[in-house]
Amino acid sequence: MTLVAGVDSSTQSTKVLLVDAETGEIVDSGRAPHPDGTECPPEAWWEALQEAGKGLLERAEAVAVAGQQHGMVALDADDRVVRPALLWNDTRSAPQAERLTAEHGGPEAWAADTGLVLAASFTATKLAWMAEHEPENAAKTVSVMLPHDWLTMKLRGASAAEATTDRSDASGTGYWSPHTGAYVPERLVQAFGRELALPRVAAPDETVGRTPWGAIVAPGTGDNAGAALGLGLGPGDVAVSLGTSGTVFGVADVPANDPTGIVAGFADATGRFLPLVCTLNAARVLDTFRTLLGVDHAEFDALALAAAPGAGGLTLLPYLDGERTPARPNATGVLSGLTTGATRADLARAAVEGMLAAQADGLAAMTAQGMETRRVLLIGGAAASQAVRRIAPTVFGVDVEVPPPAEYVALGAAKQAAWALSGRPTPPQWKHGDTERLTGSAAAGSPGTAVEQYSTLRDETSSWASHR
Numbered sequence: 132m133t134l135v136a137g138v139d140s141s142t143q144s145t146k147v148l149l150v151d152a153e154t155g156e157i158v159d160s161g162r163a164p165h166p167d168g169t170e171c172p173p174e175a176w177w178e179a180l181q182e183a184g185k186g187l188l189e190r191a192e193a194v195a196v197a198g199q200q201h202g203m204v205a206l207d208a209d210d211r212v213v214r215p216a217l218l219w220n221d222t223r224s225a226p227q228a229e230r231l232t233a234e235h236g237g238p239e240a241w242a243a244d245t246g247l248v249l250a251a252s253f254t255a256t257k258l259a260w261m262a263e264h265e266p267e268n269a270a271k272t273v274s275v276m277l278p279h280d281w282l283t284m285k286l287r288g289a290s291a292a293e294a295t296t297d298r299s300d301a302s303g304t305g306y307w308s309p310h311t312g313a314y315v316p317e318r319l320v321q322a323f324g325r326e327l328a329l330p331r332v333a334a335p336d337e338t339v340g341r342t343p344w345g346a347i348v349a350p351g352t353g354d355n356a357g358a359a360l361g362l363g364l365g366p367g368d369v370a371v372s373l374g375t376s377g378t379v380f381g382v383a384d385v386p387a388n389d390p391t392g393i394v395a396g397f398a399d400a401t402g403r404f405l406p407l408v409c410t411l412n413a414a415r416v417l418d419t420f421r422t423l424l425g426v427d428h429a430e431f432d433a434l435a436l437a438a439a440p441g442a443g444g445l446t447l448l449p450y451l452d453g454e455r456t457p458a459r460p461n462a463t464g465v466l467s468g469l470t471t472g473a474t475r476a477d478l479a480r481a482a483v484e485g486m487l488a489a490q491a492d493g494l495a496a497m498t499a500q501g502m503e504t505r506r507v508l509l510i511g512g513a514a515a516s517q518a519v520r521r522i523a524p525t526v527f528g529v530d531v532e533v534p535p536p537a538e539y540v541a542l543g544a545a546k547q548a549a550w551a552l553s554g555r556p557t558p559p560q561w562k563h564g565d566t567e568r569l570t571g572s573a574a575a576g577s578p579g580t581a582v583e584q585y586s587t588l589r590d591e592t593s594s595w596a597s598h599r
């Protein structure tokens with residue numbers, strides 16, 4: 132049996148899958164946690180990769196790394212990390228996002244040039260923040276790359292000069308064009324004040340190097356593009372991924388061009404495109420309320436499912452760690468409609484409904500961008516929640532399909548590794564088990580539903596100074 136390994140270096144942990152290259156059957160897996168926080172020394176990801184991949188990686192004939200998008204890994208002339216990586220969910224560069232947008236052509240020009248309207252998540256704004264706030268670190272920086280680029284370089288034992296990235300992760304920087312497939316050096320200079328060495332953008336199925344044990348290394352990819360590849364998304368398929376981030380995405384033949392900035396014009400891992408909406412708050416919203424209620428996952432689900440739809444009028448605006456969609460980087464959560472009649476069950480239900488309603492906004496934005504939605508697939512850590520599965524169709528107003536539980540990002544990375552190893556023109560078509568289909572009754576947005584409660588509160592709070 133030919134084995135390949137797929138790595139998902141995501142926000143909270145590293146997951147490694149060892150997979151049969153022919154069938155996609157998962158033979159073995161490992162996992163290791165990452166430190167908490169919105170900045171992280173890249174060495175911690177490398178240690179987690181060693182731990183999660185112990186006894187697995189050396190058995191693989193090909194390896195690929197998918198990773199959390201956008202994180203700024205800045206390196207000096209000796210390829211040493213200059214400062215802890217600023218992650219996609221770090222909102223400190225929101226003022227730089229606003230300034231760069233205003234000073235250099237406005238949202239339309241950025242969307243046309245880079246597929247993105249700048250938000251604090253994107254790498255360009257993090258570079259601008261470092262240039263403004265840490266001039267000594269900025270002066271030392273000679274190259275910049277993304278988490279999966281850095282890990283891929285480490286796996287190959289390569290130097291920064293030899294480093295590679297892929298289209299999907301390059302498309303989340305703010306200095307790469309999905310239209311031309313090339314970097315846009317002027318945008319990088321506008322952000323950082325000067326040029327920097329950037330990783331070469333490899334072809335989707337390229338072999339970019341070898342590991343010390345002789346396995347081939349594929350280019351890797353951003354985590355959402357990894358999930359799209361792992362799921363084998365086709366026309367009309369839209370994935371909703373509930374990890375630290377909540378993401379709504381599908382594959383397309385042309386890049387999105389959304390001057391409102393809600394839908395990002397990313398590229399995918401196969402040569403196509405990946406329109407995507409991202410919220411900063413998803414699985415951790417449930418973690419926070421679960422901890423406050425002092426219950427485990429199963430007890431939390433039972434509570435949420437015991438409450439009536441609408442949670443007795445209790446409504447959560449789930450922007451606990453600031454928010455990207457809508458663009459409220461300094462926002463905090465808001466709980467509205469609290470009465471003496473509120474129950475623990477209402478509180479759990481409000482958390483689930485508020486988190487899902489924010490994703491419903493993402494689905495609506497994808498439709499507004501012309502993305503056809505024939506099937507909604509629910510994945511990510513919080514898709515394991517029975518409450519999320521049962522409540523999602525009622526909040527989204529459409530049936531939801533849950534694929535068999537798996538780490539689809541790591542599976543996508545493994546599929547890319549198998550593709551590079553095979554030398555074939557297209558990725559392997561691995562079969563998954565059957566999806567579970569869940570049906571809801573309430574239509575999204577109709578009066579009295581969670582979406583209506585959420586959107587009213589969302590709009591009412593838009594004028595709050597703390598939410599602008």
Ligand SMILES: Nc1ncnc2c1ncn2[C@@H]1O[C@H](COP(=O)(O)OP(=O)(O)O)[C@@H](O)[C@H]1O
Pocket residue numbers: 141142143144373374375376414415417418428511512513514515516517
């Ligand atoms: N049964 C469950 N119910 C709700 N949330 C869950 C459940 N199992 C795991 N999670 C949550 O999923 C999250 C991790 O998901 P994951 O997709 O790996 O995140 P990330 O990709 O951001 O690292 C954690 O916040 C965890 O608490």
Ligand SMILES: O=C(CO)[C@@H](O)[C@H](O)COP(=O)(O)O
Pocket residue numbers: 141142143198199200201219252303354355374375376377378409
């Ligand atoms: O910023 C984005 C997408 O634009 C996030 O989706 C990150 O890529 C992190 O993903 P998770 O670790 O939450 O899966």
